[in-house]
Amino acid sequence: MFKRPKTRLKELVESGQLLIISQFDESITERTREQATIRNKFVIDNADEIVIAHIVKGGMLESLNIRNDIPVRVLDRY
Numbered sequence: 001m002f003k004r005p006k007t008r009l010k011e012l013v014e015s016g017q018l019l020i021i022s023q024f025d026e027s028i029t030e031r032t033r034e035q036a037t038i039r040n041k042f043v044i045d046n047a048d049e050i051v052i053a054h055i056v057k058g059g060m061l062e063s064l065n066i067r068n069d070i071p072v073r074v075l076d077r078y
Contacts (some may be wrong), residue, residue, distance in 0.1 A: 019046070040064060051075065
């Protein structure tokens with residue numbers, strides 16, 4: 001996702017406090033809803049907290065089945 005991550009991000013990643021997941025693997029040239037669903041499920045299953053930058057009413061992110069024990073913050077809704 002970042003060719004050269006900022007020092008603070010790199011420190012958080014190396015300490016295991018932050019996981020950065022790029023949207024899709026570089027080998028995927030055509031993105032599908034199924035691939036996005038798999039990626040989103042992976043993120044949810046491995047998260048201690050979820051921060052969603054932007055969510056659209058009726059969109060995929062709104063319909064995610066997120067466990068009740070994970071804090072979720074949404075920064076922007078439409």
